Amino acid sequence: MSHYDFHKNHFELLGLAPRFHLDAARLDQAYREIQAQVHPDRVAHLGSAERRVSMQWATAANEAYQTLREPLARARYLLHLRNVDTQEETNTAMPAAFLMEQMEYREAIAEAKATQDAHALERLEGQLKEKIAQHLAGLERALDHAHDDAAAAALVRSLRFLNKISAEIADALDALEQ
Template sequence: MKLDDDDFTLFGLPQRFALDAALLDQRWRALQAEVHPDRFVSEGTAAQRLAMQWAVRVNEAYRRLKNPLQRGAYLCELRGASIDAENNTAMPPAFLMQQMAWREALDEAADAAAVEALDAEVATEASAMVERLGALLDDAQDAPQAAQQVRALMFVQRFRDDIQRRLELLDA
């Protein structure tokens, strides 16, 4: 293992979007057992510091691989397709129209039931988008299109966060 290995190599997994979550969890526990700083207490400060770096690296990689949106973005980056969400906000017109319709529906939602129904609709679309992201990365090997899909999913995630805030206000 090297600190600069990519996350997939670190966990001994193929560079694919689709992954076995149970295997990822198993590999994470094994790596944590191997690099946990408590194992190096008797080896001095330098060994403990290095173990801490390893533990942090393993945890960061685990979080990135566990989250489909982060995993997709990471694979795009590994394949040379920068997400660049801060500078590249171009989206297909149909996607933008859908976003506007959802925003209007959220603004017009009169009660928690209406907001929850909207959330269910958006969650269903988000799941379909994650599936398309997986197909773009694993089947089509189209990293530039996958990067656009990641950016779209980031928009959807922010909107779902807005929905949750609205539900919290309605519950208060």
């Protein structure tokens, strides 16, 4: 008799094909349908066996949803399923041009913070959004079409930096608002 095996991967759990391109509405729908079945609120009146199983399922569904919903986490997870190490902690050899760009962003943020220039920050935010969108398109090409895992891993590493800078800009904007 088969029953839920907690080694099932996130895509399998949510009934989705294992690829980077993802229909967000479909992901939401699948997640909601599963939670509607397994959430602890559904079994609060039942015995401890049911409640325990429910918590495990709902926890797994949340983890799957959170991982797949976020593009960087989704790309990293896909590579993990393909046994590719993204080397985010070990491989710090980034192209010089990329590092240059990072420094320029950081300097621009520091300057905008110092001069309390919200418009400059918003401009930076716009630029970064575009840059991130390019990376995501690149990830889709590498993961879903070209099957170039090494290129995808490199994109994951640089996307991680871009997300960090994006968060710094949001923090700076937030600090200006208050």
